[in-house]
Amino acid sequence: MAELLEICDLVTEIRQRHTTVRAVDGVTMSLARGETLGVVGESGCGKTMTALSIVRLLPTGGVIARGSIRLDGEELVGASEARMRAIRGDKIGFVFQDPMTSLNPSKTIGWQIAESMRIHKAASKAVAHKRALEVLDLVQIPAASERLNDYPHQLSGGMRQRVMIAIALANSPELLIADEPTTALDVTIQAQILGLLDELKSTLNMGLILVTHDLGVVAGRADRVMVMYAGRVVESAKTGELFGAMRHPYTFSLFASIPRIGDDRDRVLPSIPGLPPDLANPPSGCRFAERCRFAQDRCHEQDPILAGEAHQFACWFPVDQQIRSVVVTSRERHADRRRGREPLLELKALVKEYDVYAGALRRRVGSVHAVSGIDLTLYQGETIGIVGESGCGKSTLGRMMVGLERPTSGQILYHGEDIANRSSREMRKLRRNFQLMFQDPYASLDPRMRIGAALLEPVKVQHVGSHEAQEARMYTLLDEVGLRHNAVERYPHEFSGGQRQRVGFARALMLEPGLVVADEPVSALDVSIRSQVLNVMRRLQDRYGLTYALISHDLSVVSYLADRIGVMYLGELVELGPADDIFARPAHPYTRGLLRSVPIPDPIIEREKATAGQIIGELPSPLSPPSGCRFHPRCPYASAECATDHPQLRVVSSGHSVSCHHAERVLEDTWELQGLANVASQPRRADASLVAEDSDAR
Known part of the structure; x- marks a missing residue:
């Protein structure tokens, strides 16, 4: 059968004033009608630039220096701009x-x-x-x-x-290219979008290229997977074969870096050390050699070529059975971080509403019910995960914890003292005890301020210690988060996303807070960088006795860090309990739906997932939430009672509470989810041995 898309020896360069970056270097691939190709790799590996080369939407200075791109037999390299405009959006x-x-x-x-x-x-x-x-x-x-x-x-x-x-x-169109189509979406919406793309591809018999950094996304959707690193293809195979027998150490390293539900939370997450090479001046030999623990002299001297037929890989020393020994590092196990500890922060009947105005006269037309009657206790030294879809109120709750939002009603008790309605002056003094890690570290750092000044700013505002003590604290924290001392002279734009998140973490710790609210701290990071940041967070929690409120829609991240989990829906806490119990025995249909939506990096499990229990539709408006149980319009267990009677939190087991009329039915039906969790948490196929331990955890 003739291929829909054929790319041969594609080279794309970004020509700048003083240098040339070869963003795509010799990529060869093909795609048939009705086929899905997953393109995976870290940021900067060339996967998006390959996609943009196909439609010739390159950045300033971008040119296709060599190669061929044929769509249904028509050569696109060298085609006029008028012809490309006709193809884009049509074919x-x-x-x-x-x-x-x-x-x-x-x-x-x-x-x-x-x-x-x-x-x-x-x-x-x-x-x-x-x-x-x-x-x-x-x-x-x-x-x-x-x-x-x-x-x-x-x-x-x-x-x-x-x-x-x-x-x-x-x-x-004949070809659809989806570039990270679900990166910023909740797991529930992500599952719906991926299912929709899969259905449309089959219905319209299109070719689909799915660009992503998440191996779990391609596991259940792609027919073939192409792994890219530093502008080149390093491994390519059918999805089942690649996941069953990964041959390139980089592919194994990406796979090992993914935190998964059911993993041992007391072990250090594997991560890939270092960063991808500078493509303006790439190293000789294998481009992954500097980060590969199995590299030998030949790897630094000779560039491996992509070899093989059905399963291709570019490595002189591919992964084989002889080197698949598991090596992991475990921490001291903390069975219950709350044992023998006092409450740090208590939220009682907490409510936050925002008035909504309309018209030229600014007439009040209603209120957004962002947080509705939350009762929650945070204990010293524990991590509580707050999960839910975007718009459920979890970020508003976090901002109230650190005093950036005042509650409409309710109490916030810090060491037993109500601080909800303190004056701004009093809150400024108290705020050194609460710090916030922002989702976007670049937006939260002043681009005109050097990192050293940004780190010292909190202690100078709070007049904490002498200048010498402040600087000593700054350099200590740079060591703790794994950044060099010369970072103080650089600006935010000179760092990678993972490094900026480490800067944000160091800044949050400058005042030695008791509570750190981390709002989606790793959602925008590649899987390997994400593992490094999570390892740093866990290690410093153990060292300084920090309390974390971890806000995230990524349940795999929450499962690794959290001791307890609170599930929010439309401003309400619908389930609360120990992390192990929540993941093993979810008692609320919403929690179960969230768990079923999490992509698992295993093609067999992903394709065997039943659609039953998955959440459909989108979050209703918090301006006019549904009556009764707020989840009932989307709930597969909903009855007439759910539409009229609002369920209250009730205990279903030790420390595990749920707000649902049909919790017992949900618990009886969780055997299917339990089976998936057991498969997902099986010992990894020795992939941890292919990744050096996180340098900060040694």
Whole structure:
């Protein structure tokens, strides 16, 4: 069968004033109709640049220096810009990573979908409008006719991503390229989007290229997987074969770095040391050699070529059975961090509402119920994970913990003393005890301020210690988080994402706080960098007795760090209990749905997952939450009682509480989830031995 897409020896360069970066170096690949190819690798490995090369949407200075790209037999390299404009959006659809920056904020959704039809098919306004409605229905947007007149800011993240897919599908393309289509989405919406892409590919017989850094995403969706590193393909095979017998140490290292539900929380997460090489001046030999613990002299001298037929890999010393011995490092086990410890922070009947105004006269039209009656206790030295979809109120709860938001009602007790309504002056003194790790460390650091000044700022504002003591504290923390002392002279833009997150962590610890609220601290990081940051967080917690409130939609991250887990839905706490109990015996349908949506890096498990129990639809508006149980419109267990009677938190086992009328039924049905968890937590196939221990944990 003829291939839909054929790429041969593709070289893409970014030519700058003083240097040339070879972002894609000799990539060869093919894709058939109806096939899904997963392209994985760390940030900067060239996977997105390969996708952009296909549609010739390269950044300033970007050129295709060599190679061939053929779409259905037509050569695209050397094609005129007019011809490429005709192909983009017609034969090739592209789903970008961030829909909010890709959609026009001044145009309605319907106009933006219809635009592609008007340009490529010369469709009339009526025909384009009808097609826009059809593709919105195709991507399963509820009340599609109403959404046509909405603007991007009026839609949720998952809805915006569906709109991006609808735009890409408007002209029934032959090839669809999805670049990190689910990175910033909740696990529930991620599962829906991936399922939708899979269904559309089969229905329309398209070729699909799925670009991602998450091996769990491609495990259940891709027919073949191509692993890229430093601009090159290092391994390529059918999905089942690659996951069953990974041959390149880099592929194994990526796989080993993924925290998974059921993993031993007292062991150090494997991670890949160092960073990918500078592609403006790449090293000789194998580009992964500097980070590979099995590299030998030949690896530094000779560049391995991609060899093999069905399963290709570029390595002089591929992984084999002789070197698959498991080596992991364990910490002292903490069976219960709350044992013998006093409460640090107590939240009692905490409520936060935001008034909503409309019209020229700013008339109040309602309130957003962000947090509704939360009761929660944080103990010294423990980690409590707060999980839930975007919009459930978890970030608002975290901001109230550190005093950045004042509650509408309720109490916040710090060591038994209510601080909810303290004055700004009093809160400034108290705030040194609470610190916040932001989701985006780059946005939270002043780009004009050197790192040294940013680290010293909190202690100078609080007048803590002498200048010499402040600097000593700064350099100690740089050592603790694994950064060199010369980092103090650099600016935020000179660091990688993982390094910036370490800077943010060091800044949070400068005042020696008792509580650190970490709001999605690793959501934007590659899997290996994520493991390094999580190892640092766990190690410093053990050393300084820190209390963490970990806010995340990534349950695998929460499962590694958290001692207890609180599950939030539409401002309410619907389940609370020990992490092991929550993952083994979820008693709320929402918790169970979250767990079933987590992608597991195992093709067999992913493809055997039943759709029953998965959460459908999107979060209702917090402006007018449903009556009774707020989850009942999306709940497979819902009854008439759920629509009228609001369930209260009740104990189902020791330390485990749930707010659900049908908790006993849910507990009886969790055997299927338990089976998946057991498979997922089986001892890893000795992959840990391929990754050097995190340097900070030695």
